[in-house]
Amino acid sequence: MAVAVPAGYDLIVLGGGAAGLATASRAVADGATTLLVTEGAPGGDCTFTGCVPSKTLIEAAADGLPFGKAMARVRDAVTRVAATEDEAALRENGIEVLRGRARFVARDRIEVDGHVLRAPRIVIATGAAPLVPPIEGLDGTPALTTDTVFELDERPSSLAVLGGGAVGCELAQAFARFGVEVSLVEEAGRLLPDGDPEASALVADLLTSEGVTVHTGTRVESIRGDGHRITLRSATARIDTHRLLVATGRAPVTGTLELEAAGVSTDRAGAVIVDRHQETSAAGVFAAGDVTGLFDNTHAAYAMGRVAAGAALRRTRRPAFSSAAIPRVIFTDPEIATVGLLEHEVNDPKARVAYLPMSEVDRAIAAEATTGFIKLITGPRRLLGDLGGGKLLGASIVAERAGELIGEPALAMTAGMFTGRLAQTVHAYPTWSMAVQQAAAQFFGEHGGRTARKVGGGTS
Template sequence: METIKLRISGMTCEHCAQTVGKALSAVSGVVGARVSYEEGSAQVEAKNAVDAGLLVRAVKAKGYGAEVSRSTDTAARRVGDSPLHIAIIGGGSAAFACAIRAVEEGARVTLIENGTLGGTCVNVGCVPSKIMIRGAHIVHEAQHHAFDGIGKAAPALDRRRMLAQQQARVDELRQAKYQGILDANPGITLVRGRARFKAPHVLEVRRNDGAVREIRADRVLVATGASPAVLPIPGLKETPFWTSTEALVADAIPQHLIVLGGSVVGLELGQAFARLGARVTVFELLDRLLPIEDEEISQGLREALEAEGIEVHTGFKTESVAHRNGRFEIAGNGKTFTGERLLVATGRRPNTADLGLEAIGVKTLGNGAIEVNERLETNVPGVYAAGDCTSHPQFVYVAAAGGTRAAINMNGGEAALDLAAIPAVVFTDPQVATAGLNERSARKRGIAVETRVLTLDNVPRALANFDTRGFIKLVADAGTGRLLGAQVLAPEAGEIIQTAVLAIRYGMTVGALANEIFPYLVMAEGLKLCAQTFTKDVK
């Protein structure tokens, strides 16, 4: 006999628990099942031949989420009398999420990292960029708010003090979220050095002092992240250009910043620098900003940025870059532009080049991204990958979710990474937030859809804020009314989108969303109002 414990999500009452219990009991080989709605868990007594994946699928077939949390059958989690040994290459979000969960499952973990713990997000990505963006927002609002009777003035600006506060918070979070976890968890051993595969379960680790050691493991997770990609533009590499890493620690605001790249990083940082006093010019190769988003999003954001004085050039092919007499020269489309600083924001490339993946046969895409399935497995047994080094969306929360699920699967559990309703946020102002399918991607899949767009001048909270820039767009299945996707352009879009994520993930129709009770006045009410426009005029 075997006891299998599962985490169950989506239950809202005891009836849900009964439904899950019946579904589990119906699986061949199950002797009994106890489900707790309050704890969000299930405990299954089963014959040893029962596949935990069948239990997970049985629960999901009833519309609930499930993942294996622990099994008393330790054959998959132990080798002989020793705990399963998991080696993790990397020290960021995916790596730590995997390490923490693996230790909880009873494994022993060796984490190999050569650089600063914490990866991109806490050190040179999400955290410092959002601090800088928020500071720039305060500066902008002081001068451009919409309220009568309140004076407008440019605040005194000390970039060095701003930077010191920013980096202090980065250090604080790195200590709390990463180093502190290592200090408190004896099941995780940190090894400093660069790892390379000698065989699927054998790593060679070279330390900075030249010493080499070999690490053998039962499972290996590759979680090496990604780095700024630099296009092969003639002359570029010979210049002192910035990537996002250098831009975030710049202790002075340039007079004129040129940005190559009209997507997330370029637009977020470009607007922040503009609000802190720089003249900003953005060049994008394709014909619109944020080219993967709906055209309405691209156009609406462009108009907002240009209204703040940011110069935007789309369809611009950069032919060469030079740096002379302290200024950058950007040539393209028959013209030359000059500026004091250059930010190259042309995407990120997975850090997989020197890992020996080709030697053990791990499949990668053209940009070096590791191919994985929904269980985070590569094509090589026992080798997993998670985070920005894979082909998954490069978000810290996707990396963490992938790391956790990889650990569960390494230990004999069953956990799939479902990205169908994953949220994405661009932290410009107005923000861009999306979830699920947009109209173009839905039609490309052959789905007949209905869409509605509600401009923010129809949302009471936006009117009260005297800021009606943007809109909410919903995409629904034309036959069933099921919500398939949401796209939001709004000053607080990131705070709105998770409501849409839950509606999409749990199969709500636009009719059901329209009938929900929302607080008043909140921006998220715009989702309800937009849903109502499928059947009536809310203006």
């Protein structure tokens, strides 16, 4: 292979996903000569196997498209997005791209297909890959993963989804809407076990109403099957299915990097350990995105990448990453969005919760989409107490537009605003976002027959 790039750079980025692209873009904007090394096409999981195809499939299912046309839409969306971040587009923006597998040979040197490249600062952004659980027989069973499910050409007659987290719930609902007989299996006692319990219960009821068979508290002990029929067995259930989708999470990709050559430490899960500036245990080596295990969303990976680049190129006033005000969204219908703390995670006895069911929001009534709720959680400020409504600790929203609605609470938390600003801001009527204003008003007295309550005090 002829490498038409110099051996030395200001910054080398390993990985072409969201974190890697953000790192490289920020570095070039700061005037650094930058090389992006990627095994696959730039864009990474989000573009090819994650956000873009999954959300396109979800939208296609909601629109009632036949499965074949839905998958064609998925491929078209991936192609269109990928074209905005391919090698030619990156080079136009000043980012040099090298395709190949990288490994460390020293703290400031990597080797790519026999060629050694140097940089005083290197950022690891190699992402994560599907985690396949150690279940008897799974290795010999033709199973789909979240990386391969979008390669399907024909609609399966039935599908078992192993894993009731965000991706499992999203795809279970989408496939059910295509007329597939779906079984959703989760080992924990409820779906979305890391989320708001009320939201979890709502989603379980919703999926059941749409024909999904939900198995919670179910540990699959063995799997057997071929290309025609697959059987999952647990102590309490036997599930026969045409296809199996494993959606049990993802694991950091570091296996071929030879991190020990650079002195980079990882935790027991294989995630690269970083400080708040995204710097690893090796000076001058940084990491961003899913490979750190900090926050497994594309927008968080992008934020980490920008922090890593800024911190790598500055000696003083280095930026720092915090996930405190980064939202999460689950794209079921209705959507589930959270930012900050969930109610059951709050320990402050002085914290309060404003709760508003979507059935009391005029826009939701007009749209006949009244399933869901808003929770805003506040706590007292140091010295100022509850003045101005106190500070916003977190928000949970279940609604048709929850992913859009969560932006306002996230902004309030990022800016350190008084919660009262959400109530004072005039919102257009009738909009979904008025629900945020209505909920925030409860911290200042009765509004619509509701007032804020203490944490843990129920939903009414």
